[in-house]
Amino acid sequence: MTINYPIKKTANKTIQTAKRGMNLEADLNLTNEYYLSTNVAVVHKKPTPIKVVNVSYPSRQAAEITKAFYTTPSTTDYNGIYQGYYIDFEAKETSNKTSFPLQNIHSHQVEHLLKVRAHGGIGFVIIAFTSLQTIFVLMIDALQPFYQRHISGGRKSISLEELRDVADVVDYGLAPRLDYLAVIDRWIAKNAATVGSGSTTPKRR
Amino acid sequence: MTINYPIKKTANKTIQTAKRGMNLEADLNLTNEYYLSTNVAVVHKKPTPIKVVNVSYPSRQAAEITKAFYTTPSTTDYNGIYQGYYIDFEAKETSNKTSFPLQNIHSHQVEHLLKVRAHGGIGFVIIAFTSLQTIFVLMIDALQPFYQRHISGGRKSISLEELRDVADVVDYGLAPRLDYLAVIDRWIAKNAATVGSGSTTPKRR
Numbered sequence: 001m002t003i004n005y006p007i008k009k010t011a012n013k014t015i016q017t018a019k020r021g022m023n024l025e026a027d028l029n030l031t032n033e034y035y036l037s038t039n040v041a042v043v044h045k046k047p048t049p050i051k052v053v054n055v056s057y058p059s060r061q062a063a064e065i066t067k068a069f070y071t072t073p074s075t076t077d078y079n080g081i082y083q084g085y086y087i088d089f090e091a092k093e094t095s096n097k098t099s100f101p102l103q104n105i106h107s108h109q110v111e112h113l114l115k116v117r118a119h120g121g122i123g124f125v126i127i128a129f130t131s132l133q134t135i136f137v138l139m140i141d142a143l144q145p146f147y148q149r150h151i152s153g154g155r156k157s158i159s160l161e162e163l164r165d166v167a168d169v170v171d172y173g174l175a176p177r178l179d180y181l182a183v184i185d186r187w188i189a190k191n192a193a194t195v196g197s198g199s200t201t202p203k204r205r
Numbered sequence: 206m207t208i209n210y211p212i213k214k215t216a217n218k219t220i221q222t223a224k225r226g227m228n229l230e231a232d233l234n235l236t237n238e239y240y241l242s243t244n245v246a247v248v249h250k251k252p253t254p255i256k257v258v259n260v261s262y263p264s265r266q267a268a269e270i271t272k273a274f275y276t277t278p279s280t281t282d283y284n285g286i287y288q289g290y291y292i293d294f295e296a297k298e299t300s301n302k303t304s305f306p307l308q309n310i311h312s313h314q315v316e317h318l319l320k321v322r323a324h325g326g327i328g329f330v331i332i333a334f335t336s337l338q339t340i341f342v343l344m345i346d347a348l349q350p351f352y353q354r355h356i357s358g359g360r361k362s363i364s365l366e367e368l369r370d371v372a373d374v375v376d377y378g379l380a381p382r383l384d385y386l387a388v389i390d391r392w393i394a395k396n397a398a399t400v401g402s403g404s405t406t407p408k409r410r
Contacts, residue, residue: 042320044280049252050270065255065273075249079284081293084325084402086286115247120289196402197289 024093024128024135027177028078034176035082041181043080043087049073075112076123082181085188085196086121088113089180093128099157100127102150110147113140120199122187126170126180127163136167137183229298229333229340232382233283239381240287246386248285248292254278280317281328287386290393290401291326293318294385298333304362305332307355315352318345325404327392331375331385332368341372342388 028045035041054067076090090113092104105125113123123140138158146158168183188195233250240246259272281295295318297309310330318328328345343363351363373388393400 047252047254068270081291081326086291
């Protein structure tokens with residue numbers, strides 16, 4: 001499936017606002033580099049999925065892709081390991097000031113994060129309100145009821161008030177830039193029994 | 206860094222041999238789909254990293270990439286979660302009949318797999334000898350001494366005899382096609398103390 005990939009919307013208000021004040025992807029890359037270099041966690045952004053149609057070979061040493069399209073990601077943007085736990089998350093920006101529109105997250109990404117949870121992993125979404133300069137970590141367990149409400153025909157977004165109730169704010173710092181693992185630390189402390197290698201019953205294969 | 210990505214070598218003997226008898230990537234995709242659909246594990250192949258140079262917009266709905274290059278992957282091809290454990294691996298084919306050339310694996314991939322191990326994850330390489338129709342799972346712990354020998358100026362490959370000593374053969378089946386998790390099950394049983402969420406000391410942050 002060919003999609004209109006959001007990064008190209010240069011005239012879009014979201015991106016322009018982001019450039020002024022914050023860039024979630026750049027901040028997360030800096031954060032993950034910091035975690036990696038200080039041996040705290042190994043988290044990487046996955047490459048953007050691209051369907052290659054034509055490749056030309058101007059020389060034997062260099063292949064040049066001459067026709068390709070952005071495709072829908074089948075999972076989330078980031079995953080890795082932290083203190084022996086599998087962690088997996090999606091990062092989303094919105095210029096909205098009062099709510100987070102759920103159409104920003106693909107249904108298969110929600111399903112993927114729910115599977116991660118069922119297998120003893122840590123799944124969440126990082127939501128940046130660019131106009132408010134506020135960033136939340138929303139665990140998949142907390143996201144699920146709102147997503148269910150949305151696909152059942154209810155409200156298509158999570159209000160800022162709802163997010164303040166069920167999500168945690170990530171502080172903006174120097175190093176790490178966005179210490180989202182501080183939120184994960186608190187979550188692990190409360191959910192230790194349902195996460196990690198001891199939490200799942202080995203399935204007969 | 207622009208590289209000559211191996212998938213383009215259509216005249217290469219490795220690929221031709223692979224097409225005749227086996228295709229490791231296709232077999233692993235089938236295997237991972239089986240693991241996912243039977244709720245055994247959540248493992249996905251990462252998209253191939255591509256650096257986009259030019260994008261054209263023939264219409265507002267479809268962006269077409271008109272110039273791009275394959276780039277060096279910064280990590281491995283596959284990762285995911287199995288029974289609460291983080292797993293991470295690279296898959297390599299060789300048409301060689303007597304040894305596995307270590308130049309097939311990038312040094313930063315070895316370093317990445319060693320970091321995964323240090324953080325309580327399960328890291329390995331799946332090696333397919335296409336001419337021999339034999340597939341091995343080589344754990345990163347077992348690979349490391351051979352890689353060290355290589356970068357210290359010693360032998361540039363792991364001989365088949367050495368692999369038979371330190372790696373496990375993956376049986377070729379119908380469903381799953383390549384049950385590499387059977388090898389991982391045996392490895393976990395022997396290495397339980399060094400893997401998973403209980404194996405690492407939380408690092409002060």
